[in-house]
Amino acid sequence: MNHSTAAVVTTEGHKSPLGKYLLILVTTLILGSLLSIGLTQWTEQQHFESLDQQGNARLELYASTVQAAKQRFDYLPYIVSRDQQVGLLLSERRDQLAVNKKLKSWQIESGAAVLYLMDQTGEVVASSNWQEQKSFVGNNYHFRPYFQDAIAGNTGQFFAVGASTGEPGLFLSRPVFQGKQIIGVAVVKIDMTQLEHDWTRGGERVLVADNDGIIFLSSNPQWKYNSLSMIDASTLDRLTAEKKYGSSLITPLNILEQKVSPLGHRIIKLARDNQSTSEDKNFLLHQRPISDLNWTLYYLSDLTDLASRKRSALLIGMLFTILLILLTVIIVNRSQSRRLLEVRVAKRTQALNETNSQLIKEINSRIQTEEQLRQTHEELIQAEKLAALGQMSAGIVHEISQPLSAMQTFAASARLLLQREDKQSALENLDDISNMIRRVSSIVSHLKNFASKSRDITTSIEINNVINNALLILRPRLDKATLVLDIQPTKSPCFVVADEIKLEQILINLIRNALDAMEQSGQEPPHQLRIWIESNDEKTDLLIADNGPGIDPDDLPRVFDPFFTTKPPGEGLGLGLSVSYGIAKAFGGDLTVVEHTAEGTLFKLSLDTAPAPESLHD
Structure with a gap:
């Protein structure tokens, strides 16, 4: 009787830990499977979001090239x-x-x-x-x-x-x-075939379809003159009457399967794409209308990599599941390996904390780098402005030293006139000295304002005043040059959206470049420099033209690149136009070289027209 009772207790004692073991094992398997499924779905979602961003960027780029090809000949x-x-x-x-x-x-x-x-x-x-x-x-x-x-x-x-x-x-x-x-x-x-060649060379899958859904531009020649869906008989009759695609037989593109991505894009399967593969391929189809042409632009993202990523995610999930099972076995057995497990967990926790700390450091470092980049750009603008002042310093010193020398002479003359009791003549000399002081003070005050750092705030600026201020700084250089200067201000005040100091810097750069180009051209003086303004309710264009040698057509694409210059060594860093272009863009405007039939170069600075300040209306 006692032996039977002991046997039952022993059997129950063995079943209890075994049942717990099986319960924990099954729970671990379920959790691991759910984790694998979730990780796979998350990987797929992330991959589609990345492809969506990339596809939208490509669509914008290619749509702009298609529209530019048409607008070039409008x-x-x-x-x-x-x-x-x-x-x-x-x-x-x-x-x-x-x-x-x-x-x-x-x-x-x-x-x-x-x-x-x-x-x-x-x-x-x-x-x-x-x-x-x-x-x-x-x-x-x-x-x-x-x-x-x-x-x-x-x-x-x-x-x-x-x-x-x-x-x-x-x-x-x-x-x-x-x-x-x-x-x-x-x-x-x-002829728009060059676009197709560019797409093909770039290894992209791009196509353009008309409002009937017929592909007429494509990086893959095999797709051309196929339709994205079935075309009805009346449409085919109209296309035949218009002879739109010649004798080409319009047939539907071989789309074997269609689904929808998590973000709402179509997923299509094409048989044997232009890479002549032996198997079908899946693509994510992005599309964007080109409204002014009544076309639709499509971009295909290859989904071949998605399957491998999902397999990798599934494998990671399975590995994690196996790890959970092993940990479960270790916990249930309560063996001596617990200490090793705790060590491993501690190491993994430490690695995770270190990774997290490193990630925080990298984020902070990136924020600091972006701030340093912004500060560096502002310092570059300031440095280029000070460099321009340095190059003009000799003329500015001469412009200031002349009135100072004259004041010294007038002061000595006034002293003699006072000794002779000729007060009227002495007062006239003192008036002349006062006028010269105001002139020097005006020059120094404006140089101080120009050399100071901009507050980087765009406001309503009167552009004629900015032109006069720029000419005031460049006056020594302009007086020295054999030059016909044609300034055409607006009849009434003209206001634009800009930062006054930075706008003045753009004008000084453009005028100095024009003077340098005319002086280095070898042409007989007098040279001609013309500045005028064209304005409407939305845009105001400031145009600066010279009769120098002009810009070589081969150099036009690089004229606004940093450190690009055609000046002799030591006479320029090639930053003036690049900095000016960046400032104009920051204003919401543009700086371009205008092609024209006359000799020389014509720059156009386009800015948003601003309303006059309320103080002027009052």
Whole structure:
């Protein structure tokens, strides 16, 4: 009886720890599985957020390049439509050869594909390619929507495959008026294949579709003239009538599967993309409308890396689960390994704290670095301003020393006149000394203000005063130069949004650069420097033109780069224009080099027009 009782107790004693062990083991497995699933989902979410940010940035970049390609040639149809010879050709069929040559010269100068002229019936009467085998002259394109829009009195734009050349392009059109009557249409064709080449070279997957969902620009030639979805018969009939894509057979792109990402983007699967892979690929599809062209830009992010990241996250979760199981076994067994476990936990906690501390240090370091960068930029502006003052110091000293010497002479003369009791003449000398003191005080006060650090606050600034202050600082240099100075202030006060000291620094940099360029050009004086203002309710443009040698076209893309200079060694660091450009951008404005037909260089500083201060209204 006693032996049986002991056996039962022993059996129950063995079952109790075993049940606890199994319960803890199952709980650990459940927690580990949930952790693995959560980690995988989190990894997927993070990956999609990263791709979303990258895709949006790419869309903005490529949309701006597409719009820039179109805007570059917007003006050409207008120029053609306003030409007198063009009007004579359309109304009296005169000067066809002269118009052909003129269109050819405009086409070459602008870089357009073709520039041509159509009469009221849609027949091409003049073209820049009149000498080529596939000349447009004599062809009739009345069926093109861009002709139909323009002949109705509107501007037209239409992307299509050329009916004569078979080459795709964007067509921009504008009506030609004679009085109030439309007598023809001016058209420019733009070759946009360079965009495709750039996308392909960059290894990007980019495509542009029209409002019918048909792809006509793509980094992958195999995608062109395919549709993103099924096209109905009426649309196909219209495209055939317009001959929009020539003889190309419009078929849906081979999209095998479609889903939606956690952020709402489509996930598509394409069979054998342009890399000629032997398996299908998944892509995240980003899209952005190009409203002024009625197109849609698409960017495809490869999701191949997502699967490997999810596998890595799952593997980490599994490893963590195994670790939990091992820790559970150690805890349940209550073996001597507890001390080792505590040591390991302590080490891991210490490593986590160290990592956390290091992360906090890195965050603080980055904040400090950003603040130092901002301070460095302000110091660079200040240093460039002081360097400019240093280069002008000899002239400024001369400008101050002359009145001082004159004051000394007038003071001595006044002393003699007082000794002779000629008080009236002595008073006149003292008045002259007072005027010179005011002149020197004005120069010194303005130099002090200019040399001081800006408060970096944009307010309403009267631009004519800033021009006068800049000329006051540069007066010694201007007086020394053999120069025709043409300053055209506005008839009434003109206010802009800027910081007065920094705006003055921009003007001094631009005027000094103009003076340096004219002096180093080797041209016979007198040189010419012209400053004028063009203003409206939204923008105010300050223009500075010289008749120096101008800027080499090869140097134009780098003219605002830091440390770029064409001056001889020792005469400049190449920071003036770069600093001026940065200041203009900080104002919300812009600084550009304007292309013009006259000799020399023309800079344009564009700023937001500001209302006059309330004190002036009072």
